[in-house]
Amino acid sequence: MSCSNSLVQVQKVVEQLRLEATKERIKISITAVDLVQYCQDNKRSDPLISGVAASSNPFKDKKSCVLL
Structure with missing residues (x-):
């Protein structure tokens, strides 16, 4: 079987x-050439490369951490 x-x-x-x-x-x-070209064309709008403005970042902590 x-x-x-x-x-x-x-x-x-x-x-x-x-x-x-x-x-x-x-x-x-x-x-690979196509991928490199795509990355170069879109790098200005990529938040991993250009970053995110602090005012528009929804994940930014609202309060600061205070240690006692």
Whole structure:
């Protein structure tokens, strides 16, 4: 019984690998160039790079912490 389960699992893996092998791939260098260009084009509006103004930051603490 376990032999037939193993066979079924192996057949599924082989089928998945065949499907993946037929997929058309995009060259990584082309994708990386597009990603760098996108980041450069949008860096002014990216809060991780440009920061968030203190007045518009909804996560800023309303009160300061006081230690006794």
